[in-house]
Amino acid sequence: MLTIEQEIYDAIVAHARRDHPDEACGVVAGPEGSDRPERFIPMVNAAGSPTFYEFDSTELLALYKDMDARDEEPVVVYHSHTATEAYPSRTDIGLASEPNAHYVLVSTREHGNSEGPVEFRSYRIIDGVVTEEEVTITPTQKTQEASTP
Amino acid sequence: MAIEVRIPTILRTYTDGAKAVEGSGGTLSALIDDLEGNHPGIKERLVEDKSGSVDLRRFVNVYINDEDVRFIGGLDAELADGDQVVVLPAVAGG
Known part of the structure; x- marks a missing residue:
């Protein structure tokens, strides 16, 4: 299961909307071994x-x-799909190289850059095997460390 | 000649879990052969045969002292004692 704070969830969704129709990508880092995604780091999609x-x-x-x-x-390693569902593509599966990460897929195919519900799903991808997992969104902690991209 | 090589999580199965190992070689190619001697199987994960010649895999990044080796000669990039090599799989997908 992925447990993620509302603020980080919202930041991932906002990034995906902003970069639509290109794919958006990034990472949420956390203390080693903690399984807590705490520091939101949007990355540039060099493939554009x-x-x-x-x-x-x-x-x-x-x-x-x-x-x-x-x-x-x-x-968390996240990226968006802009025309297809929020499910790992064959390429995603082939290139997944963080066995400890939650792979988050957001699909902006419904509303593009606009407000509106998006698909937000999370997976483990290990040795080519995809396992979807539940996503639990928790209220944002006030003590959360400010993150700089 | 000792060169520190940082190993990404996905390849630590070849290094008994070690995050960094030492290797030697005057070029990246020689270093990878040296690593293969101590960590059998790792070479196959770093390089591939491309129309008869061996090259780095497309989605594996190798850096020597923070420089992407693709800009400094690829597998022929030169190494010296004390250099630091970092291996990172690309974060990419479709």
């Missing part, structure tokens, strides 16, 4: 594409070094 996403390689290194320095790991 409606059907593909990829973190820029230099930004990827900076991200991982930063998480390393903070004893964090990517608890």
Whole structure:
């Protein structure tokens, strides 16, 4: 199960809406081993594409070094689908390389850049096997550390 | 000659869970061969055969002292004692 705070959930959805019709992508980091997604880090989709996403390689290194320095790991890896359902594509499954992460898929196919409900689903992707999991949204904690992208 | 190599989570099955290992080699290619000697199977995850020649896998990023090796010669990129190598799988999908 993925447990995520309302504020971070909203930030992921807002990012997906903003970048529609291109795919949006990013990470929510959290303390290693905690399974708590705490620090929202939107990333640039270097592919700038409606059907593909990829973190820029230099930004990827900076991200991982930063998480390393903070004893964090990517608890959530998210991206959007802009014309299809919020289910991992064959490419998503083939390239998934964080066995401890929750892979969040948001679909903006219904409302695009506009307000309106979006599909928000979470999966484990391990060795090519996709397992969908429940998403629980909790009220935002006041003590949450401010995050800088 | 010791070179520190940072190993991503997904490849730690080859390093008994170690986040970093040491290797040696004058080029990235030689380093990967050296790693393969101590961590059999890891090479296959880093490189692939592309029309007869071996190259880095498209969705594996390797950095030498924070430089993406694709900009400094790929597998022929030169290494020296004390260099730090970081391996990171691409975060990508469709």
